[in-house]
Amino acid sequence: MKYNRLFRIGFGARGMVYMGKSLQTGETVAIKEIALKSDVKAQLEIFREISALRICRHENIVHLIEVLISDHSATLVTEFVESNLRLVIDDIERPSNNELIKNYFVQLFYGLAYLHRNGIMHRDIKPENILINTSNRVKIADFGLACLYFLDQPQRTYCHQVATRWYRAPELLFGAIHYGPAMDIWAAGCILAEFLNGAPLFPGANDIDQIACVFQVLGTPTDNTWPEWEQLPDSGKLVFDSIEPVQDWTTVVDVAQCGDESSECLSLLRSVLRLDPTKRASAEMCLQSDFLSRKLPKSPQSIDYTPPPIETSIKQKASNAHIQFRQQVNSSDHY
Incomplete structure (x- = not known):
């Protein structure tokens, strides 16, 4: 295992994206994991993404660090952008x-x-x-x-x-x-x-x-x-x-x-x-x-501005979801 997953920062129909850390360098990275299975569409999308990112070398395009392929999944490791x-x-x-x-x-x-x-x-x-x-x-x-x-x-x-x-x-x-x-x-x-x-x-x-x-x-x-x-x-x-x-x-x-x-x-x-x-x-x-x-x-x-960090947004959403869940539980206690 070359990377340690810290927490999920995104998800889609094909897979999950995590904030992670390289165990070798300590660098913070984004880890996109896609389950391939027999889904031809998923395989096509990951092939497209890998192909495009391998071509691109530009300061305004996210940098692909490496691609890890197994029998059942593909993992794209890119620079982490906050x-x-x-x-x-x-x-x-x-x-x-x-x-x-x-x-x-x-x-x-x-x-x-x-x-x-x-x-x-x-x-x-x-x-x-x-x-x-x-x-x-x-x-x-x-x-x-x-x-x-x-x-x-x-x-x-x-x-x-x-x-x-x-x-x-x-x-x-x-x-x-x-x-x-x-x-x-x-x-x-x-x-x-x-x-x-x-x-x-x-x-x-x-x-x-x-x-x-x-x-x-x-x-x-x-x-x-x-x-x-x-x-x-x-x-x-x-x-x-x-x-x-x-x-x-x-x-x-x-x-x-x-x-x-x-x-x-x-x-x-x-x-x-x-x-x-x-x-x-x-x-x-x-x-x-x-x-x-x-x-x-x-x-x-x-520019005197710092964009809101994605991890803060995710933690806030999780907190809000927990509060909403507790409210529902408390409400159900009255019945």
């Missing part, structure tokens, strides 16, 4: 200023630009998968849905049942099987809006409601806004009343915290949250936008 963007978004004490916003999203788009240059689509960009260490360094993680894409093979097909619903690009909601890295850009735009609002921009209860949430802001597709929409597999399955796009985005996104750069922030958002994936800005273009290319913080470490 927090994530979900915890930051939910932190009522985080500062509301451009410095923090720009720091995180410059790094996120740097990471995405690196992935896309190397022909990798992440396909599950969401706040929980954007890790942040105590020095405010962003690390993109969880590559279980990642895949390679090929610009010179436009007819290559991909699964459309990817990405978490609130961050799923419109083309995927309509069943597209030919798509590209613009889907990751859409997700990043949704997260930027959520960071500003403190709540999801498109919180659909199901896939149909998700489409409705998007159309309420961007309007129903037209020949001008999305010429190829009617060619998508599921475009004819639903009929929506004609909706005009929102013109004043300050009614949709709270950019007041951006101060005199509010218009630049809105311009960035509008460049990535477009129905037509061919019209969305690339990660490189986002980095060149007025909002993310000017008045940047000197470094992540220079």
Whole structure:
């Protein structure tokens, strides 16, 4: 045994993630254990994650330390990153200023630009998968849905049942099987809006409601806004009343915290949250936008903010669950 598991920090349909410690070096690590069994889907996901992380060497991508394979499970050992963007978004004490916003999203788009240059689509960009260490360094993680894409093979097909619903690009909601890295850009735009609002921009209860949430802001597709929409597999399955796009985005996104750069922030958002994936800005273009290319913080470490540690969040949830359980027990004593 090379690593000691300390406590669980996450779990999913395929396995568990633990905070651990190397018995050789004492280094704190993240240990992701996936039971393989005969589950072909689990095997595919772990293969994707291992393949992607072995390719990537970038300061904004989580670092893979090693992979341990047994007959029944696969274990990925990565650097341990103390927090994530979900915890930051939910932190009522985080500062509301451009410095923090720009720091995180410059790094996120740097990471995405690196992935896309190397022909990798992440396909599950969401706040929980954007890790942040105590020095405010962003690390993109969880590559279980990642895949390679090929610009010179436009007819290559991909699964459309990817990405978490609130961050799923419109083309995927309509069943597209030919798509590209613009889907990751859409997700990043949704997260930027959520960071500003403190709540999801498109919180659909199901896939149909998700489409409705998007159309309420961007309007129903037209020949001008999305010429190829009617060619998508599921475009004819639903009929929506004609909706005009929102013109004043300050009614949709709270950019007041951006101060005199509010218009630049809105311009960035509008460049990535477009129905037509061919019209969305690339990660490189986002980095060149007025909002993310000017008045940047000197470094992540220079920001006076420490993200909430994930272990504190987990212990708080466990404590709350215990309190709730005790309340239920005490309540049942009266019967």
